[in-house]
Amino acid sequence: MKHNILVKNKDKERSCSEDKNLMSSLSVCTDLVPRGCHNGACGVCKILVHNGDYEKTKMNRKHISEEEEDSNIVLACRTFPKSDMEIEFISKPKTQLYTIGN
C-alpha cells in the first residue's frame, strides 16, 4: 500500500510504499532528501513528523534521544509510513570550525 508523504520544508509530495523506509522511497528525488547512510548511522535523515501514522525500527541514540522519539522526531531511514504523512527534515549540516590566524 502506498501513502502520500509531504516534505513540508520542500513543499513537495511523493507517494511512498509502506514496506519501504521513508529515506529509501524519498531518495529517488535527490532534491528532497540529504545524502545519507540509509542504515541509522549518520543522522542526516532526522525528521520531525507533523502528521500521520508510522512504524519505526530501533533509533540510533547517538542521533535521536528518547525525548525526541517521544516527540515524533525520528530517522527517516528507520521509519515506515502507515498513512499519509507530513514530515520535515531537521538535521543541520555539520558546521566546520575555522581558525583565523595572523
Ligand code: FES
Ligand atoms: S540516512 Fe543515515 S541515519 Fe538515516
